[in-house]
Amino acid sequence: MHRPSLHNLSRNFGVVALTALLAACGQQTPGTTPTAVKPKADLSEHATVAQSGKLKYVQNELVVGYTDQSSLNRAASTLKATVVATIPEIRVALLRVQGDSLKVSSQAFRLPGLRYAQPNQIITGETPPAGQGNLNAQAASTDQIFDELPQYALDPRHLNAKAAWDAGLDGQGVLVAVLDDPGDVSHPDLAANWAGKAYNPFLDKVYTDAAEWVKDSASEFASHGTFVASSIVAVDDGKGIVGVAPKAKWMPVVINPAAKTENEFYSYFYIARGAVWATNNGARVLNNSWGGGVSFGAVKDAFDYAMSNGTAVVASMGNSYYDEYQYPAALPGVIASGALDGSNRKVTFSTSGRHISSSAPGQDTMLANPTWLGGGHELISGTSFSSPYTAGVAALVYQKCPAATPFQVRRILETTANGSIGSNPNGFDRETGWGALNAGNIAKTLTSCDKLPAKGANARINVTYLDATGKHPGVLGDVILRGKGMRAGATDDPTPMYLSTTDAEGNATFAEIAPGEYDLYVAGSDLSITGGKLEERGTYVGSFTATSGSTRVKPDLKEVILAATSPDFNPVDPYEPNDTPAQAKTIAYGQTTNTAYIFGKPNDLDFFKFTAAVGDQIKAEVLAMGQLGGSLDSFLFLIGPDGKVVAQNDDRGEPRIDSDSEVTYTAKAAGTYYLAVTSFNIASDTGDDGSPFNKYQLKLTKAN
Structure with missing residues (x-):
């Protein structure tokens, strides 16, 4: 990579070797630097x-x-x-x-x-859980045998699938898309229910020939998508296993080719393209047994599009063991599924949170192994597999009520779930949601589509910043819709809460949310990203009504004007040009510079100079992301009168305090010293770094 700033440093001081500059990874003064990640x-x-x-x-x-x-x-x-x-x-x-x-x-x-x-x-994917052992007694009763093999997940004490099938709910006429690694459309349990299409969004290629798909997909690392698909649509033919929606059809959409390793997910754009393609090709349910996304952008837009077209989006809660938001499960409108074991207890690895909808079997589930890995079946664990069971049950609802909205599907799953499961025996808890899914209860309740819950709502909050320079779009604001009466911190409180970030036009959108009255909280641009003073951010607290039946095209609207400073996407550095030692700006002991920026030039490096005497105890500090906010993970060089780097630092403190930089050095020679400020990415050659929020101040003191 061409690095003009560091090249200038080396060229102008002559004896400064490039390797010495990069030795910061192993020789900190003080503090430590994480290992650089090379492209x-x-x-x-x-x-x-x-x-x-x-x-x-x-x-x-x-x-x-x-x-x-x-x-x-x-x-x-x-x-x-x-x-x-x-x-x-x-x-x-x-x-x-x-x-x-x-x-x-x-x-x-x-x-x-x-x-x-x-x-x-690039999506990192969902972390698989640690080994959970196996269910030795899962075939203890005959009602756990489906087709040839035992599947406790479908028995009357769990998903209660047969009761739904006996009532005619088997998924017939419903198409489910599996966004995952390549599912094996040739597997005996899956071939009969393949819809005849498979899609690779990176290649933008639609496959209609099973042999070609298998030829292009087969890999020792690609098994996850086959496991997932079989829990939804494995055919009821007296052989192998059966899915919870055994007459539904399915389409694989590759978001992780898993050709040379288990986790090589396509990037965000292609996942969004795959979701839109699946919606356009008739999928009524999108299953997402993956995590690692973000709260706004292309995938959220794609999922909002799917839901606006009547397609339910289901996602696994994650396997983090913690109570936390993970995406895409935490996106508004998504049906988030947690995992249960054979005893209907929350599995320890299953992520918890207020956004959870319900839970389904996710430990030691019997699922189909792809033919390219020997075929047959395996016991598999993870919320990756509770999610497709949930997607399959959603398909049963769509079979009965094709006009149901995604929110209605979510709510009928929740209101018919076994609420005695989980830490709250009377209903919702953050560990299992509304309880264990029960397909038989859905069949008993949904005798007609008039029994569906009320439709959900769609909302758009538009934020405007008003500061001394006028009105500006409320970019990068945080918006929270919190249902009235929410008991903060209560693990059994089902009151909905949704979060979104505003875009460049100041809009935050919420798809297929619960209708009702909300407390609305809005805050200006996130200071951890943009930096600035707390009072510059601005906040708003008010009320908002989400109306049943509002749509993406005609959403419920709210305009909010914040007394807040609009982020400056083109800041002026008062010290530029100072990109070479010859352009270095003077700084003196006891001085702290005005706010400056690592921004505006490729591989920006800012130079400052001062005079030191022998024995001076020099202390230089970069106040950046850790102390000012903003996005700069700073790096600081101290260069002596002979042009050699005498001290350098990435993260201050021992042990580490934060990502700001600090060097201390006792001058061994009198003369002109230089301080060079940049970012860790630039210093370690792991990428250019030019955010307009890369703000910092440089502070110089003499400690003696």
Whole structure:
């Protein structure tokens, strides 16, 4: 990678070796630096992948939401980018940009006509649970034998599937899409219910030939999608196993090719494309047994599109063992599924949270193994497998009531669940949701579609910032809808709560949420991202009514004006130009600079100079993300009069305090010293870093 700033440092001081600059990873003064993550070839997309903190993304690909075609064309021209592909139904495009997309995103985000601009994130996938043993007694009674094999998940004490089948609810006429690694359409348990289509969104290729699909999909690492599909639609033919919706059809949509490793998920754009394709091709349920997404952007748009077309979106809660938000399960409108064991207890690994809908068997479930791995069946555990059971039960509802909305499907699953399961025997708890799904109870309750719960609501909150310079779109704001009367912290409180982030137009959208009265909380741009003073953020507290039957096209609307400072996407650094030692700006002991930025130039490096005497105890500090907010993970070099780096630091403190930088050094020679401020990514050559929120102040003191 061409690194002009560091090259200038080396060239101007002559004796400063590049390796010495990068030795910061192992020689901190004081503190430690995490191991740098180098860009590498992504196994699925053959693209260069970069990483910034927890964000893993395709380095030169940007995903943008656009308002119209002319806005997209104008943005591509301004950014000198190539439009690789679009998803016109949700007005999302993939751009190939020059340079690092994380940096370019900050420039793109402020272009007119773009709703958002994000690096094309790589999904990390759901962490599989630790081994849970097996159910030795799962075939203790004959009512656990389905087809040939024991499946406790379907017996009367769990999903109660046969009672639903006997009532005519078997999924006939309903199509389910499995967004996963390649499912085996040739497996004896799955072939009869394959809908005849499979889709690879990265290749934008539709397969209609099973042999070709298997040829392109077979891998020793691809089994997850087959397991998932079999729990939904394994055919009832007296052989192997049977799915909870044995007459439903299914389509595999590849979001993880799993060709050379188990986890090589496609990026965010292609997952969104797959979800939209599945919706357009008739899927009424989208199963997502994966996690690792974000709260807004292309996938949320795709799921909102699916729900607006009457398609339910089901997702696994996750296997984190914690009570926390994980995406896509926590997106508004998504049916989030937790995992139970054979005794109808929450499995320890199953993620908890207020957003959980219900639970289904997810430990030692008997599922189909792909033929390319020997076929047959295995006992499998994870919320990955409670989710497809939930998707299958949703298919039963759609069979009975094709006009049901996704919210109605969710609520009929919840209101017929066995609420005695979980920590609250009287209904909802954060561990199991409304309880254990029961397909038989649905069949008994849903004797006609008049028995469906009320339709859900769709909402849009538009935020505007009002500051000394006028009105601005309320970008990067946080919006919370909290149902009236919520008992904060209560594990048995079912009151709904939804969270969303505003886009570049100040809009936060909520799809298929519970109708009713809400407390509305709005806060200006997140200071952990943009930095700034707390009073500059602005807050609003009010009320909001979500109306049953409102839609994505005609949502319930609320306009909120915040007394808040609009984020500056094009800040002016008062010390530029100071990108070389010759341009270094003077700083003195006892001085703290005004706010400056690592922004505006490739691989930005800012130089400051001061005079020191022999014996001076020099202390230099970068106040950045840890102390000012913003997004700068700083790195600081101290260079002596001879041009050699004499101290350097990434994270201050021993043990580490935060990501700000600090060096201390006793001067061994009199003369001019230089301080060079940059980011960890630039210093460690793990990517360019040019966010407009990369703000910092430099503080210099003499300790003696």
